[in-house]
Amino acid sequence: MRGEQTPRLREALENDIVSGRLRPGQRLDEVGLAARFGVSRTPIREALIQLSASGLIEIRPRRGAFVVLLGPRELLESFELMAELEAACARLAAQRMAACDRAALAEAHAACGAAVEAGDVCAYYPANAAFHAAIYAATGNRVIHGEALRLQRALQPYRRLQLNVPRRMEASFAEHEAIMVALCAGDGIVAAERARTHVLVQGERFMALLAALQAETEALAEAG
Amino acid sequence: MRGEQTPRLREALENDIVSGRLRPGQRLDEVGLAARFGVSRTPIREALIQLSASGLIEIRPRRGAFVVLLGPRELLESFELMAELEAACARLAAQRMAACDRAALAEAHAACGAAVEAGDVCAYYPANAAFHAAIYAATGNRVIHGEALRLQRALQPYRRLQLNVPRRMEASFAEHEAIMVALCAGDGIVAAERARTHVLVQGERFMALLAALQAETEALAEAG
DNA sequence: GTCAACAATCTTGTATACAAGATCTGTTGG
DNA sequence: CCAACAGATCTTGTATACAAGATTGTTGAC
Incomplete structure (x- = not known):
């Protein structure tokens, strides 16, 4: 070898x-x-x-x-952790963002916008992940950056099911826009609150889909 | 086997x-x-x-x-993450704390008090860790609880060096008291801010000690 | 005397062998 | 016909064997 x-x-x-x-x-x-x-x-x-x-x-x-198959409780709890982490990242990023971070964030946001324009949900997934990752990077804190990325990846399999909700992609993009405005204004408090809500909304949207998933899983278990 | x-x-x-x-x-x-x-x-x-x-x-x-030997930068970044996590825990705990959580927290706080009374720094270590862990538990969120514990353990080897600072134990206990007051009042914002500061102060106190540690390590490296 | 190249040694990374617990299946008894 | 048990089979957990990269010590040249 x-x-x-x-x-x-x-x-x-x-x-x-x-x-x-x-x-x-x-x-x-x-x-x-x-x-x-x-x-x-x-x-x-x-x-x-x-x-x-x-x-x-x-x-x-x-x-x-x-x-890992997260149950409803663990999934909600994980999204809550993610929301807190993202809020912290947004707050720190608003205080510290350097010019290159700003540019990277704008670029990632534009990529999300392109996917929305094209109505391409498949392209929105990675663009969305990159947008959030750009915020983590903008904290200038590599430890936080790494933790946020790790949790983002762990939740990815579940996020996948979620953007199919009608108009969710457009709503998500609008929320990104609002977060960016606060970040660029250097308003950490508002940016944090918007980031937290953005993630928690995803988590909550999920619970509905999760019910369906659980039902399906149980059906499969019974069938198998 | x-x-x-x-x-x-x-x-x-x-x-x-x-x-x-x-x-x-x-x-x-x-x-x-x-x-x-x-x-x-x-x-x-x-x-x-x-x-x-x-x-x-x-x-x-x-x-x-x-x-792991964290460098100054990584150590500071880790403490910043810890501070954000603790702040989030405090906020959530203030909103959700159940009666049994309240009791556990009071007990842990009392144990810290006993160590301070006795001037026993060695006893304060685990009591302090237990106090913080009680806050994590009070969030009712097991995922967050687990993450906070993990990071707490990873930072433990460094914390060890830190409470020897004169009067630090008393100051730490006073900060705990202030956090508890906010928690029991259900004031998440204040509790979060106090928790964040409490941890960040530890991190900053560290940088001084770290300079000494680094110097010592380098001396050892040269000597060896 | 110092530095560089090389060889001997050591340590890690991977493969394979084997033991013990878990799962599955076929049978037996009710 | 169903439930429970015994044996067979499979899978994991650990030990050992071996190959390749890293380290160290030595030797030789400058």
């Missing part, structure tokens, strides 16, 4: 989970993954442990690894 | 790091640890990966695992 396998495996699996190729609740078989990636179980296990630490999968001792 | 080794190993190493038996910057030798715990390298490696994910150690590829 040439180099290090574990990082590659972790990224590949992370991608599969975040992109939805691996569904929440699905079991990850070590030997199967080992065969698929052409490596032994050892680096697979190490990658799984890392994914478990970042909250994307759950390892149940002697039972195996499962893509 | 009987049961699962990895969790035991992780906890033991975590303890060694948090308690300061393993110094920041120190290298962790896999075979040495394996011999010490009477297991093979495999579970040791898995425990190290978990510790790396929780931020207590850093794994440099092909180089080994090292107890």
Whole structure:
């Protein structure tokens, strides 16, 4: 074997989970993954442990690894944490944003706008993520930046289900606009409040969809 | 082997790091640890990966695992994140605290008071940690609770150096008192601001001590 | 005397082997 | 016909073996 396998495996699996190729609740078989990636179980296990630490999968001792399926409570709680983190990021960013951060944010916002114009929901996903990531970066605090990114990724599989709500993309973009205005005005308090609400609204929208998801999951469980 | 080794190993190493038996910057030798715990390298490696994910150690590829030694910048950034998290916890706790949370918080606060009365800095450490943990718990949000605990543990090795500052213990206790007042009054805004300041003050006090620590570390590096 | 290149040694990363717990299945008894 | 149990099978958790990169110490040239 040439180099290090574990990082590659972790990224590949992370991608599969975040992109939805691996569904929440699905079991990850070590030997199967080992065969698929052409490596032994050892680096697979190490990658799984890392994914478990970042909250994307759950390892149940002697039972195996499962893509995390957040229940309603945990999902709501996670969105609440995300909302608080985003609010903190917005507050700090408003105080500290440098010129290059401003430019990056404007660019990300424009990309969101383009997706809205085109009515392209698929393009809005990554543009939206990049917009939020630009705010994290604008805090100038790499630790906060990293934590926010980690949580963003952990919630990504769920966000995916959500922008299909009619007119949600347009509403989201309008909220981004309002956040940007506050950020550029240097008003941390308002920016924080708008960011918090923006995320919490997503979380709440979710609960409705979650009910459907749960029902579907249970139906699948009964059927299987 | 009987049961699962990895969790035991992780906890033991975590303890060694948090308690300061393993110094920041120190290298962790896999075979040495394996011999010490009477297991093979495999579970040791898995425990190290978990510790790396929780931020207590850093794994440099092909180089080994090292107890994280935060530089001035990272330390300040980590304290800033902690401050934001604590502020969020205080705000949510003020809004939601149940009777049992109130009781637990009062008890933890009393324990801090006892340590102050006795002038026992060693007893104040865990009492202080318990007080903060009681606030996290009072949010009723287990995800936030868990994240706050994780970060608290990661910063513990550094906090250890800090309460030796003259009268810091008394000042810390007075700040706790002020936070409790706001929490019990249900004033989330004030509680959040006080909690944030409380943590940031710790972080800032640190920078002075850090200068000394860095100087010492560099001296050691030169000497060794 | 200092620096650079090389070899011996050590450590990590990965593969494979094996033991023990979990799951599944087929059978038996009610 | 269903429930419970015993054996077989599968999967995980750990140990060990081996290969490749990193470290260290030595030697030789300048």
